[in-house]
Amino acid sequence: MRIFVTGIGIISAIGNNATETTQSFIRAKSGICPIRYLSTSHKNLLVGEVKQTNEEMKRFLGISQSTPSIRTALMGMIAVEEAIRSAMLDKKTMSDSMSVLINGTTVGGMDKVEDFYTDFIENDTKNEYIHMQHCGTCSEMIADYHRCFKKVNTISTACSSAANAILSGAEMLRQAEADIVVAGGSECITRFHLNGFNSLMIIDESPCRPFDAMRQGLNLGEGAAFVILETEEHFNKRAVQSKPLAEFKGGANVCEAYHQTASSPNGNGAFKAMKVALKNANLQPSDIDYINAHGTGTQNNDLSEGIAIQRLWGNEIPYVSSTKSFTGHTTSAAGGVEAVISILALQNSIVPQNINFENPMPELNFLPVVEKTQNVKLTNVISNSFGFGGNDTSLIFSKV
Numbered sequence: 001m002r003i004f005v006t007g008i009g010i011i012s013a014i015g016n017n018a019t020e021t022t023q024s025f026i027r028a029k030s031g032i033c034p035i036r037y038l039s040t041s042h043k044n045l046l047v048g049e050v051k052q053t054n055e056e057m058k059r060f061l062g063i064s065q066s067t068p069s070i071r072t073a074l075m076g077m078i079a080v081e082e083a084i085r086s087a088m089l090d091k092k093t094m095s096d097s098m099s100v101l102i103n104g105t106t107v108g109g110m111d112k113v114e115d116f117y118t119d120f121i122e123n124d125t126k127n128e129y130i131h132m133q134h135c136g137t138c139s140e141m142i143a144d145y146h147r148c149f150k151k152v153n154t155i156s157t158a159c160s161s162a163a164n165a166i167l168s169g170a171e172m173l174r175q176a177e178a179d180i181v182v183a184g185g186s187e188c189i190t191r192f193h194l195n196g197f198n199s200l201m202i203i204d205e206s207p208c209r210p211f212d213a214m215r216q217g218l219n220l221g222e223g224a225a226f227v228i229l230e231t232e233e234h235f236n237k238r239a240v241q242s243k244p245l246a247e248f249k250g251g252a253n254v255c256e257a258y259h260q261t262a263s264s265p266n267g268n269g270a271f272k273a274m275k276v277a278l279k280n281a282n283l284q285p286s287d288i289d290y291i292n293a294h295g296t297g298t299q300n301n302d303l304s305e306g307i308a309i310q311r312l313w314g315n316e317i318p319y320v321s322s323t324k325s326f327t328g329h330t331t332s333a334a335g336g337v338e339a340v341i342s343i344l345a346l347q348n349s350i351v352p353q354n355i356n357f358e359n360p361m362p363e364l365n366f367l368p369v370v371e372k373t374q375n376v377k378l379t380n381v382i383s384n385s386f387g388f389g390g391n392d393t394s395l396i397f398s399k400v
Helices: 018-026 054-061 071-086 091-096 110-122 135-146 161-174 191-199 232-238 268-280 299-313 331-348
Strands: 003-011 099-104 151-155 180-187 223-231 246-255 290-292 319-321 380-387 391-398
Touching (some): 003 071, 003 232, 018 331, 054 071, 071 135, 071 223, 099 135, 099 331, 151 161, 161 180, 161 223, 161 246, 161 391, 180 331, 223 232, 223 331, 246 331, 331 391
Parallel strands (some): 099 151, 290 319, 290 380
Antiparallel strands (some): 003 223, 180 223, 380 391
């Protein structure tokens, strides 16, 4: 059974839609900058924030300013709306079909819980935000805005959440549990996980430098991105006058459980995720043209993932880059954001640069892509998303 990606939607620090995102890669324009929207004492830290206030997003979506909302849901609504339009779907068609939303998120509405915690204790003026902290409520808010989904699922596996949402959506199609799946993730920056990553001492106060020998950590980001998945049969029945954007060839999720927050030194989890994804896609390592690496810029991840890449590809390593130096690490949304970026790379025959890279890692036999790389032949790309606890997922997308 062939599964097609028929629509994409994205909002992040480098653009409010797919077109703006592509232009940012072509211009090598990063979205990492000083904190502007999050209320925090850590103003010295750089992040990849979506360049809109909640009020601006509400206006764009036609939501009353008096309606209680959370940032994660608002970004999700925007990305899902673009994905539906990109697939040339209408809400009636989706309502008449078994349409499923699968959203990967971890913080949910924690941003508002942080803002109104004192009110929860001292008065009842903000109680409507209490239940919005729940990740599932965030997904339901996205679905309620669009009013076309028969099922709503939420996946929370830290930084592999959105990738696992896509993997889960593909399996639902294979099992005939859905006709149309909108899968991805949404996540805003909160004080909770900014402080948490900072306490682990893995945040770089400068722009992050994935796969650089002098790397000091990550920059947090936020955003939302979703793909529309359909079987070949369902897509053909719709008689759309365009080709699918890509084919979802296969993927894999493994959990090495090496450590609560660290990957194994020899990259076992990453190695197994990529190897099984290739097997499930009926591809060989030599068939992959580009690896969109998890590439956080931390000492642990980049060495572990780099070793895993070497173990699988040997001396014949394809293009490799991390796009987190553009968007920041969007945590639970990362698998969706980078899946869409991988599809944009396929569509536009570009390999996003690994910006800020200067110093090769002596442990690795490859360099990430550092120059503008356009008009290249890309047929198959693999996108990696690795979460805490060793919950590692690799997805493979191919040109149609």
